[in-house]
Each structure stands twice: as structure tokens, then as C-alpha cells.
Amino acid sequence: AQSVSQHNHHVILSEAASLELGCNYSYGGTVNLFWYVQYPGQHLQLLLKYFSGDPLVKGIKGFEAEFIKSKFSFNLRKPSVQWSDTAEYFCAVITYSGGYQKVTFGIGTKLQVIP
């Protein structure tokens, strides 16, 4: 069965600091990888996704993530965070079985950006 690990549960950064949130997955087959963001009081929104091709994926709001297959990792990065990036970030793995899609989420990382 697939699983997703997010190593940092709560991260506090000052504005303009660089961000890297770790995500590792466990699955033997082909996976597609996503990062979702949940701003306070709002629903899950897609930040970026990796299906194939260039392992460095650029998403919205200056976020990017790098898929490293050998490390089973898909870490999220942003060079300079803003107060508005305060949110919870979820890494997710999508696997396919019989044509059906299954999403497995990590536990989430709460990011707090201090002005």
C-alpha cells in the first residue's frame, strides 16, 4: 500500500526566508505527485503537480517542487515566502488501479510566516 510522509509538521519562518517542505512516498509502481494548499478557512487547492517529464515542476505563487525518483521524494520549495503563504500544505500521491485513481495524502505541514 502507498504512504506519504511529511517530515515537518509545523514550520515557522520570517518573511523573505526560503522554504523547503519535505515529502517522501512509498509505492512500488508509477505515481503522480501533488502538493495541495489549504489557506485558513478555505478548501484544498492544487499548488502544483507532477505527472511526467521535467522533474522540476513549477506551480502557482512562486512554488516549485522537484521529483527525485531515486529518493522517492517530492519536496516543495519557495525561495522567498510571504505572510500570505501562511497555510497548511499537503503532499499527495496518486496511484491507479484498474483505471481508478486513488489519492493518499500526507499528514500536512502547517506553515506560519511571521511578518
Place this chain on the structure above:
Amino acid sequence: EPEVTQTPSHQVTQMGQEVILRCVPISNHLYFYWYRQILGQKVEFLVSFYNNEISEKSEIFDDQFSVERPDGSNFTLKIRSTKLEDSAMYFCASRGGVSTDTQYFGPGTRLTVL
């Protein structure tokens, strides 16, 4: 941009009562999902639905849960006899017909069981 909507945003109920959570998926989507997130825990898959039947369900989705697409637009999750541990945020998601399509999530319904 089309979006998934859910009602109500917050539902408070007594233990043992039935609740129905409603979702309106994006109109041309074919696959529908329910997830839940207990406070402080990760988002967990409950069930997926395609072609008017359940395609997959997790161990959480026991006989107390059921899903239905009663008309062409709504997708509902029913909990027959709620328990305290059913208190959570419930998210609906939908996606298009291509296997690589992204799932789009609704804003969630916060269910509080007293």
C-alpha cells in the same frame, strides 16, 4: 472558473442522528470522491464513485456510510447513525474522465457530533 460546492458549511448533530452532506461537483466531471479530515490529522480517502456506483472505498467507509447521486448534479454522503468520532471536515472532490485529470476539492463541511 467552475468549482465544487458543498452544503452546509457546518453541521451540528446529536449522536445517533442521520446526516446528509451535499456536494455539487463540477458539471462535466465523471468521478466523485469523499474524503474526511479529523482535526489535527491528515485527509483520508473515504469513497470514490463512478457510473452510479462505488468504485472503491476505504475501511472507514462502513455500513453506516452511503453515497448517492440522486440527480444529475448532486452527490451526497449519508451517515446513518452518527458517532462522536465522525466529527470531522468532510471534503467532496470531482474530476473529469481522463485518468490523469486533477481532482478538484470543495470547501468542505465541518460535521460536529455532540
